[in-house]
Amino acid sequence: MSAESFKRKLTAILSADVKGYSRLMGEDEDATIRTLSTYRELMSTLIQKHRGRVVDSPGDNLLAEFLSVVDAVRCAVEIQEELRVRNDELPENRRMEVRIGINLGDVVEEGERIYGDGVNIAARVEGLAEGGGICISGTVYDSIKNKLSLGYESMGEHTVKNIKEPVRVYRMRIGPEAAGKVIGEKEPKQTKWGWKAFAAVAVLVLVAAGLVWNFHWRGPKIAPASQEKMALPLPDKPSIAVLPFVNMSDDPKQEFFSDGLAEEIINGLSRIPDIFVIARNSSFTYKGKAVDVKQVAREMGVQYVLEGSVRKEVDHLRITAQLVDALKGYHVFSERFEGEMKNLFALQDEITIKIVGSIQGEMSRGAGSRLRGRGTTNLNAFLKFMELGPVTARGLNRDTNATMRRVAEEVIALDPAWQAPYSYLAYSYFNDVVFLASSDPRASFAKAIQTAQKAISLDDTQPRPYCVLCMVYLFMREYDKSIAAAERAVELGPNFGEAYWSLGTTLYHVSRPEEAIPYFQKAMRISPVPDYICLQGLGGSYRMLRRYDDAEATFKRLLQRFPDHLVGYTGLVNVYVETGRMEEAKAEAVEVLRINPQFSVDRYSRMLPFKEQSEVDRLVEALHKAGLK
Numbered sequence: 087m088s089a090e091s092f093k094r095k096l097t098a099i100l101s102a103d104v105k106g107y108s109r110l111m112g113e114d115e116d117a118t119i120r121t122l123s124t125y126r127e128l129m130s131t132l133i134q135k136h137r138g139r140v141v142d143s144p145g146d147n148l149l150a151e152f153l154s155v156v157d158a159v160r161c162a163v164e165i166q167e168e169l170r171v172r173n174d175e176l177p178e179n180r181r182m183e184v185r186i187g188i189n190l191g192d193v194v195e196e197g198e199r200i201y202g203d204g205v206n207i208a209a210r211v212e213g214l215a216e217g218g219g220i221c222i223s224g225t226v227y228d229s230i231k232n233k234l235s236l237g238y239e240s241m242g243e244h245t246v247k248n249i250k251e252p253v254r255v256y257r258m259r260i261g262p263e264a265a266g267k268v269i270g271e272k273e274p275k276q277t278k279w280g281w282k283a284f285a286a287v288a289v290l291v292l293v294a295a296g297l298v299w300n301f302h303w304r305g306p307k308i309a310p311a312s313q314e315k316m317a318l319p320l321p322d323k324p325s326i327a328v329l330p331f332v333n334m335s336d337d338p339k340q341e342f343f344s345d346g347l348a349e350e351i352i353n354g355l356s357r358i359p360d361i362f363v364i365a366r367n368s369s370f371t372y373k374g375k376a377v378d379v380k381q382v383a384r385e386m387g388v389q390y391v392l393e394g395s396v397r398k399e400v401d402h403l404r405i406t407a408q409l410v411d412a413l414k415g416y417h418v419f420s421e422r423f424e425g426e427m428k429n430l431f432a433l434q435d436e437i438t439i440k441i442v443g444s445i446q447g448e449m450s451r452g453a454g455s456r457l458r459g460r461g462t463t464n465l466n467a468f469l470k471f472m473e474l475g476p477v478t479a480r481g482l483n484r485d486t487n488a489t490m491r492r493v494a495e496e497v498i499a500l501d502p503a504w505q506a507p508y509s510y511l512a513y514s515y516f517n518d519v520v521f522l523a524s525s526d527p528r529a530s531f532a533k534a535i536q537t538a539q540k541a542i543s544l545d546d547t548q549p550r551p552y553c554v555l556c557m558v559y560l561f562m563r564e565y566d567k568s569i570a571a572a573e574r575a576v577e578l579g580p581n582f583g584e585a586y587w588s589l590g591t592t593l594y595h596v597s598r599p600e601e602a603i604p605y606f607q608k609a610m611r612i613s614p615v616p617d618y619i620c621l622q623g624l625g626g627s628y629r630m631l632r633r634y635d636d637a638e639a640t641f642k643r644l645l646q647r648f649p650d651h652l653v654g655y656t657g658l659v660n661v662y663v664e665t666g667r668m669e670e671a672k673a674e675a676v677e678v679l680r681i682n683p684q685f686s687v688d689r690y691s692r693m694l695p696f697k698e699q700s701e702v703d704r705l706v707e708a709l710h711k712a713g714l715k
Contacts, residue, residue, distance in 0.1 A: 187212025224254030310415030318387030346472030549579030
């Protein structure tokens with residue numbers, strides 16, 4: 087490698103490996119690999135949380151780098167604390183203790199890899215650590231000794247392999263009793279120049295403090311996102327996307343709980359008109375993916391991104407949450423919230439209020455009470471209600487609709503006075519008609535209306551039951567009632583995308599497409615990864631206005647998001663017939679029959695709730711011309 091190809095930088099390097107790894111593998115290879123995979127995933131998550139990146143992870147080793155040595159040390163401490171908790175749950179002979187070494191030094195960067203003495207020293211320092219312990223080099227100690235509430239034990243200078251100069255090493259001591267203490271450090275000799283040295287150091291400290299304040303605290307900790315590259319224009323008020331929380335519990339079945347917690351934070355924030363919140367179905371598209379905060383902010387068109395994790399242990403909760411200002415490029419806060427399960431509602435409110443206070447400065451009058459208006463104090467009912475999230479996220483069909491009804495009924499049995507599950511139960515009755523699972527559509531519609539009205543009688547401040555009424559009245563062709571219900575939903579849910587597309591859908595079906603389009607667009611701004619109902623209504627509105635290019639693009643987007651969606655294909659058939667592109671229309675008709683061999687134009691037309699019969703006739707004629715019967 088030529089000197090010109092070197093790219094050097096100063097970075098904090100964290101090196102970790104497993105103590106007694108060979109013994110563990112020899113005793114139970116499968117169990118060791120499973121535990122190692124779980125621990126490595128945990129460590130990677132915490133490294134990412136503390137703004138680091140994993141460079142390499144061969145075998146039982148892991149190498150990571152951080153821009154901040156403070157972040158590296160905090161990350162190491164949290165890793166050991168988390169692993170200590172997990173090891174307590176394992177038999178003593180199966181516990182996997184990790185040794186960590188940290189160095190601050192110069193490295194050579196080549197692509198995603200780093201090399202050099204800085205890395206070698208980190209590895210050698212790691213080798214001096216005990217299982218479950220952390221050792222740091224002298225350069226790290228000099229950088230953090232007055233910044234963190236930790237203790238240190240000097241291990242003196244060590245001559246390490248392949249490094250010319252001895253390396254000062256310190257063992258970190260964690261715990262309140264050790265905070266601020268340094269064991270084994272030799273006191274410097276006093277000289278007659280001591281006061282001058284002190285004065286010089288004081289000046290340097292003041293200058294350094296100013297630099298640290300300017301560049302570390304006030305300056306960017308992450309590269310800021312470019313406002314010019316936003317996929318969508320920023321709203322004129324604080325905007326935020328809440329990402330799904332990572333499930334850190336040992337039980338994968340607790341995934342619904344971590345998802346539900348993030349969703350409840352979204353719901354709490356969405357009740358505040360002065361904040362713009364991205365809908366769940368869009369922010370949850372990042373679930374299970376390596377999160378780039380800049381990418382999220384750019385794609386969702388928001389300034390703030392919240393990410394976090396949940397660890398649930400029997401009756402105890404540990405929730406970490408960090409709020410990032412992607413435009414300014416720094417972490418607004420990164421905190422841990424802990425408590426008992428019985429205090430779950432208070433923990434959720436604490437996190438939400440912390441967010442509001444951080445991005446809005448001060449909670450608007452009444453906002454606190456809106457956040458706390460859960461409607462239930464029954465923890466079991468609330469936990470059961472959280473199971474609805476994964477059900478609806480899978481997409482509704484006959485089977486998932488039946489599951490949604492069962493779960494909603496179980497929640498109601500636990501707390502009959504809570505309004506939330508009634509809306510889902512009402513939707514399940516409506517969906518029976520949509521999915522052709524009802525032998526008596528009128529009776530199903532009547533059940534849906536009765537159940538939605540029950541929800542409203544329990545709490546008339548929630549938009550979802552009005553959305554249910556909107557759709558039921560639309561299919562019953564009671565258009566004035568449908569519009570009134572949707573307008574009430576929009577009034578109650580300024581951040582509730584479902585309310586906007588419900589109103590847009592009704593306006594489209596009463597042949598008012600110009601009025602419908604802005605509501606669909608508003609729904610798609612709240613949820614940049616839109617629902618299929620929003621896309622099909624928007625495409626239909628464009629087609630009705632003979633904006634065929636826009637209609638075609640929208641129906642294709644619908645099919646891209648939801649392959650084999652019937653309305654996507656029938657929408658394209660209608661567009662192509664009306665523009666004289668018959669070969670393309672017939673090709674889309676073939677796709678209709680592929681996904682639904684029993685497709686009937688007559689049956690399909692009876693499901694179209696248009697106010698104007700002429701619009702139904704227009705669609706039916708186009709389907710017939712394309713060869714559908």
